[in-house]
Amino acid sequence: MTQDMIERAKAVLRRNDRGTYTVPTHGLYPFQWNWDSALSALGFAHFDEARAWTEIETLFAHQWDDGMVPHIIFHQLDDGYFPGPDVWGTFRTVPTSGITQPPVAGFAARRIYDRAMDKALAAKKARALLPKIHAWHQWFFANRDPKGTGLVAIIHPWESGRDNSVDWDAAFERVPTDGVQPFTRRDTSHANPAHRPTDEQYKRYIWLVQKFRILDWDNAKLHDASPFQIVDPGFNAILIRSCVDLAALADALGEPVIAAQSRAMADKAIAAMETLWSDKLGQYACYDRASGTLVDSPSIGGILATFAPIPKARATAISDRIETLAESCNYLVPSHDPTTPEFDALRYWRGPIWLIVNYMISDGLEAAGQTAMSDRINRDCLRLIKEGGFAEYYGPIKAEPCGGDAFTWTAAMVIEILNTHEIAA
Ligand code: DGY
Numbered sequence: 001m002t003q004d005m006i007e008r009a010k011a012v013l014r015r016n017d018r019g020t021y022t023v024p025t026h027g028l029y030p031f032q033w034n035w036d037s038a039l040s041a042l043g044f045a046h047f048d049e050a051r052a053w054t055e056i057e058t059l060f061a062h063q064w065d066d067g068m069v070p071h072i073i074f075h076q077l078d079d080g081y082f083p084g085p086d087v088w089g090t091f092r093t094v095p096t097s098g099i100t101q102p103p104v105a106g107f108a109a110r111r112i113y114d115r116a117m118d119k120a121l122a123a124k125k126a127r128a129l130l131p132k133i134h135a136w137h138q139w140f141f142a143n144r145d146p147k148g149t150g151l152v153a154i155i156h157p158w159e160s161g162r163d164n165s166v167d168w169d170a171a172f173e174r175v176p177t178d179g180v181q182p183f184t185r186r187d188t189s190h191a192n193p194a195h196r197p198t199d200e201q202y203k204r205y206i207w208l209v210q211k212f213r214i215l216d217w218d219n220a221k222l223h224d225a226s227p228f229q230i231v232d233p234g235f236n237a238i239l240i241r242s243c244v245d246l247a248a249l250a251d252a253l254g255e256p257v258i259a260a261q262s263r264a265m266a267d268k269a270i271a272a273m274e275t276l277w278s279d280k281l282g283q284y285a286c287y288d289r290a291s292g293t294l295v296d297s298p299s300i301g302g303i304l305a306t307f308a309p310i311p312k313a314r315a316t317a318i319s320d321r322i323e324t325l326a327e328s329c330n331y332l333v334p335s336h337d338p339t340t341p342e343f344d345a346l347r348y349w350r351g352p353i354w355l356i357v358n359y360m361i362s363d364g365l366e367a368a369g370q371t372a373m374s375d376r377i378n379r380d381c382l383r384l385i386k387e388g389g390f391a392e393y394y395g396p397i398k399a400e401p402c403g404g405d406a407f408t409w410t411a412a413m414v415i416e417i418l419n420t421h422e423i424a425a
Helices: 002-016 034-044 049-060 105-115 119-144 166-172 199-214 219-225 233-252 256-276 312-326 355-367 371-388 408-420
Strands: none
Touching: 002 034, 002 408, 034 049, 034 105, 034 355, 034 408, 049 105, 049 119, 105 119, 105 233, 119 219, 119 233, 119 256, 199 219, 233 256, 233 355, 312 355, 312 371, 355 371, 355 408, 371 408
C-alpha cells in the first residue's frame, strides 16, 4: 500500500514535469511557481536527485539582479492563466511576475543536500546555489523591512501563498478597486469558483499589480508605496528556517561569512517573532504594518510559525492550539479556525487543508519534541490522500478534494512523508 501510494505520487510528478521545471498542475497553473518548485524538489530527491537540483536551479536562473526571486516564471506562453506576462509587465527575456513567494528554497536545499546519496553532485549544486539563496534572504531584509524590525512584510496576498486568507480582509479594505483594467479570470474555468477567491478580491489583487507596475517594479519603492503591508508569522517562519538551514549548509561547505550573516538574520527575526504572539488567540498573529495593529485572526499563518526554531514553550502552546482545532474538524490542520464565522470549509485558504503547510508544521513540531502531534498531522495527510487523491487542498470536515487535481506539491509531500516516517498508508 505504501509503495503503491509512492508510485502514484511519482506518476503525478512525472506528469507535471516539463523537463527543467514542474508545473503545479495542468490547466490551472501552467508555469513554474516559486515555492511549489522548491517543495516539489523534496519529492524528486527521493528518486532522482539530479532532477531535484535542476528544479531549484531553474528557479534561481530567473532571480532578479537585486536578489528577488519571482513567484511565477512564465517559461512558455499560455493564455489559460490570468494574469499573464502582459499584465505584469516586468519585461524580462523570459517573463516573470514582479512579486515573490515564501522563501522555502534554503530549507529544501539543505534537506536535499543532507540526505543526498550522490554527495559530489550535492556539494557542487549546493555550492552554486548558496550565494543566490543568500542574496534572496538579504533582499528580503533590505527591501521588506526598511526600518530594521527584524521581520519582513508581504506587499501582496499572493506573496504569502495564502491568497484569500481571512488575515488580509481588513487590510484589503484599504486596497481600492477603481482604475482596474477590465479582465477575465481564467482560474474559475479550471476549478470550482466556490473553492477560489472572490471577484472582489481579484480586483484588489490586480489593483496592486497595476500599482507596482507603474513604479517599474522598483523594489526600493514598492514596500512604502503599498497600502498592503502585512507581517505574516508563517511567512517569516519560513524565512527564518531557511536562514538557519542556509547557515548550516554554508558551514558544511566552508562558507563562514554566509553562515554568520544567515545566523544573524535568523536570530534577530526569532527574537522579533515574540511581538507577533497573541495571548488572546493562543498562537501567533499577523501584524498590519500600515495600520500598526495585530490582526485578530486565528489562521494557519500563526501556527506555521512553528516551522522556525521558536521557543519550546511556544511550540507546546501551538501543539495545544491544534488539539483545540481538532475538536471542530475531522482532519488537521484547517487553514482557518472552524469555530469562527469567517471559516469557509472549501474556499482556498479560508478553511481547507494544504499538505505542504501540514508538512512544515509537522516538521517544526517534531524538531520541538512534539512528536505525537507531528505524527498525527502526518497520518491525517495520508488519510486525506486516501479519501481525496492528490488534490490541491481538502475540506477539513469531509476531506473533499478541492482546486486542481494531480497536484505536484501534494504528491511530493506524500513521497517525502512516506520515505521519512513510519506511517502505515
Ligand atoms: C493564483 O493564480 O491562484 C496564484 O495563487 C497566484 O500566484
